[in-house]
Amino acid sequence: MRYEADVIIELKSGMLDPEGTTIKRALEHLGYTPESVKTSKKYTITLESKNIHDARENVEQMCQKLIANPIIHNYTITLREI
C-alpha cells in the first residue's frame, strides 16, 4: 500500500519563535491585530508499507531520528492511503 504522511514540526510551547514574532510585527504594520503567530514546518512523505500501522511506525522513527529535534520540537503525523 502507498501512504502519504504530513509531518508537522513545531517549536515546543514556551520556546522563543523569532520568525513568528517578526511576522506578527509585520502583520501589525499592515494593520492586522493577530494575537500570536507561530511558525512550523511541514514535510510530506510518501512511502510503501504493509499497512497504516507500519507506515506510522516508520514515520515516527524518521521523526525521532532526524526530522525533529526532541529538545526543541513537538511533531504531529497525519497519514492517509493514496
Next chain:
Amino acid sequence: MTIAIVQFGGSNCDQDVLHVLKDVVGLDARLVWYKEENLSGFEGVVIPGGFSYGDYLRAGAIAARTPIMESVKKLAAEGKPVLGICNGFQVLTESGLLAGALTTNMYPKFRCQPTCLRVESTETPFTSRFRKGEVVSIPIAHMEGNFYANEATLSQLENDDLVVFRYVDAEGHITDEVNPNGSQENIAGIVSTSRNVLGMMPHPERASEEILGSKDGLKVFQSMADCITGSA
C-alpha cells in the same frame, strides 16, 4: 599527532582552521572529507564552521547523522579533544555529543561581529592557556546561535562547570545588550561532561593572528596542541 578537520559539503572555515593549526600553531593537521568515515590514527578532531548541507532541515542536523560522526563519537569516547566551531557546534549538539540546541537568533538575522567572551572554565583541553575570568575578543558569524536547553540541563551545565565561554561586555559583565543571539545565560560555548568535547559559536580561527585584529582565539588551538603533545 595529527588533527582531523572534517569537511562536509558546505563547510567553509576548514581551510582557515587548517592554516592556523599548521602554519600558526605548528601542529600536523589534515582535511578529512566526510566520506572517509575512519578517523583512527588521529589525535583530535575539529568540525569547522560553514553551512553543511545548506543548513537544510536544521543547522547541523544532516551532518550530525553522517557515518563519519560515529568515528568522531569514538574518538570522543577515547578522551581525545573534539572541537566544534559555529556550524561544528550545531553538529555536535545535533549528534548528541553536546547538550542543548542552537536555534534561530532572537533577532532573526545573520550576525557577523566581534564579541567579548569571558572564559568561565580553564579545566578543558581547549582553555588551559587562558586565565579563568579573562575577557577575550573573538568574532561570531551566525544566524542560529541561540543556545537553548531545558532547566535540568542548564543547571547541570552550571553545576558541573561545563559552560566555557559567555558573551560579556568589555569589563566582563553579563548583560542582555551584549548577548548577540538570545542565548540562555549568555552561553557561547560548552563542554561535554567528559570535558573533551567543546562547542563554541565564536570563531577562534578568525582571531588567531595579529593581522586579524585579535590573537585571543589562538589560545584555543594552542591549548589543544598542549593536550595532544602532552606538554600541558
